[in-house]
Amino acid sequence: MGKLLSVAQRLAKKSKEIDAIKDGRRPLFSEVEANKEQIIQMHYEMEFKRLECMYLKQEQIKELKNHTDVYNPQIYQQQLERLEAITNRCISSILKRLFEGGYGKELKRRGLV
Secondary structure, three states: OHHHHHHHHHHHHHHHHHHHHHHHHHHHHHHHHHHHHHHHHHHHHHHHHHHHHHHHHHHHHHHHHOOOOOOOHHHHHHHHHHHHHHHHHHHHHHHHHHHHOOOHHHHHHOOOO
16 A cells, blocks of 8 residues: 555645646746747646656556455456556557657656657
């Protein structure tokens, strides 16, 4: 259970980091043209944080799969498999957007691919 708590805490921290980026970006929209580059940069930084969250979700699912003390193990595993498939699709989608945005080298630098 300690590992799950650690993952949950890291997810909460990432969520706060995303919120901080959103809060920092919000005032920039008052002058979109003047702040266009900074808005784009912050958007992609949020995408990196979202990707990190998805990798944490993957880790969380992996840990949950090890738990056998559940009411209905078969349904539990099926639900985790569905959640895992959705998480993997989200990861693929974010990776695609980041690569298309020209951030392939940055993904590698951050160890996200």
